[in-house]
Amino acid sequence: MNRAYNFNAGPSALPLPVLQKAQAELVDFRGTGMSIMEMSHRGKDYEAVHNEAVSLLRELMAIPADYDILFLQGGASLQFAMVPMNFLPSGRKAGYILTGSWAEKAYAEAKQFGEVFEAAGTKSENYRRVPAAGDLSYAPDSAYIHLTSNNTIFGTEWHAFPDTGAVPLIADMSSDILARPVEVSKFALIYAGAQKNLGPAGVTVAIVRRGLLEQANAGVPTMLRYATHAKDNSLYNTPPTFGIYLVGLVLAWIKEQGGVDAIHKRNKDKAGLIYDAIDKSGGFYRGHAQQDSRSLMNITFRLGSEDLEKKFLDEAKKAGFVGLAGHRSVGGCRASAYNAVPVEACRALAQFMIDFQKSNG
Structure with missing residues (x-):
């Protein structure tokens, strides 16, 4: 499958x-x-x-x-x-x-x-x-x-x-x-x-x-x-x-899965993988939300230009990632890591972000 x-x-x-x-x-x-x-x-x-x-x-x-x-x-x-x-x-x-x-x-x-x-x-x-x-x-x-x-x-x-x-x-x-x-x-x-x-x-x-x-x-x-x-x-x-x-x-x-407490722990781990890729990028990725208000569910970020964002989204789609475009009203990128999104998907996205930065930074 x-x-x-x-x-x-x-x-x-x-x-x-x-x-x-x-x-x-x-x-x-x-x-x-x-x-x-x-x-x-x-x-x-x-x-x-x-x-x-x-x-x-x-x-x-x-x-x-x-x-x-x-x-x-x-x-x-x-x-x-x-x-x-x-x-x-x-x-x-x-x-x-x-x-x-x-x-x-x-x-x-x-x-x-x-x-x-x-x-x-x-x-x-x-x-x-x-x-x-x-x-x-x-x-x-x-x-x-x-x-x-x-x-x-x-x-x-x-x-x-x-x-x-x-x-x-x-x-x-x-x-x-x-x-x-x-x-x-x-x-x-x-x-x-x-x-x-x-x-x-x-x-x-x-x-x-x-x-x-x-x-x-x-x-x-x-x-x-x-x-x-x-x-x-x-x-x-x-x-x-x-x-x-x-x-x-x-x-x-x-x-x-162990109830809401277990889901919460997993959600923090999932979001942490992607936020780490943002925070350790040296500004290549820029998170929208202030750190003390960051969502575990919707991780929003921008790249250096709209052309670079388009390239990121195009390559992500080819790699099997779906739904990473930001809302049409604000643009940018967004990863929605809801409860049912597996840890493996977030780990794969974080690695894709790291690899994309190496190729385009």
């Missing part, structure tokens, strides 16, 4: 054992004579898969009992609207911490539904870092504070989350959920598109404190209420059943 070195930013790599298990069960799911894609979401066979995924996520993230786990659709982009629709009441303001393009999109969407403000931001520094705790500014009666835990385009990540006290903290963790341990109780709501660390595109996970649900605005359309999905275990309407099945397989794989 000739597998690419997959550094795509999303949809991204899935664990090979997960793909192989899904392949083996695709036509006849566990002796039922049907694919899971053909089953009723109300039947006991699918219900068992659904509930196992919920249980595994609760176990792996140590999610407290007073939080509901929801499987939704629409990606993080729909969450940008659902959050203020549900939790930004008239007469209150919500704070957004701007650390990159996706945080900007969440902020812009929230403006459609109520009053919002910038609680902190680093746009003036081209998003090379996340704000320090002392940079945040917000009133104690703010409806909530929203942050993006990892910034895929600029390659920065929160290494320690702010303590917002009685003000609910809401996080978009689409690109680093389950990449490291997180104390869920610090957050009133965590949401994440699945297509980077959890499974295929088409599933969105939301982890919401029931106390926040009780404060939700009235008059929100039924399908856009978190409470609708919490009440019916994410089965109010037909969920993305095959995607949830794959999320469950990925969660089981993470557990088999």
Whole structure:
């Protein structure tokens, strides 16, 4: 089997054992004579898969009992609207911490539904870092504070989350959920598109404190209420059943690897291989993020010229590396080393970078 070195930013790599298990069960799911894609979401066979995924996520993230786990659709982009629709009441303001393009999109969407403000931001520094705790500014009666835990385009990540006290903290963790341990109780709501660390595109996970649900605005359309999905275990309407099945397989794989602590250690090792190639290049490669804000998931860097970057990307593609071009809005290069990207792929990329510098330095 000739597998690419997959550094795509999303949809991204899935664990090979997960793909192989899904392949083996695709036509006849566990002796039922049907694919899971053909089953009723109300039947006991699918219900068992659904509930196992919920249980595994609760176990792996140590999610407290007073939080509901929801499987939704629409990606993080729909969450940008659902959050203020549900939790930004008239007469209150919500704070957004701007650390990159996706945080900007969440902020812009929230403006459609109520009053919002910038609680902190680093746009003036081209998003090379996340704000320090002392940079945040917000009133104690703010409806909530929203942050993006990892910034895929600029390659920065929160290494320690702010303590917002009685003000609910809401996080978009689409690109680093389950990449490291997180104390869920610090957050009133965590949401994440699945297509980077959890499974295929088409599933969105939301982890919401029931106390926040009780404060939700009235008059929100039924399908856009978190409470609708919490009440019916994410089965109010037909969920993305095959995607949830794959999320469950990925969660089981993470557990088999030793859980989130083991995954975190491996992610640090993987990112370290590539950052070392950057740091020891004498400026041939230039990392975008400040060292104290570097992401374990998205390693962003530039070379000396756009022509040299093009040559680097062309040669990398010929060598079997996929997805190394930076986001179209910023250019440069980016290696997305999500959970399922093997250590061997990162080691191979680091060696390729060293060899390319020798040939072109």
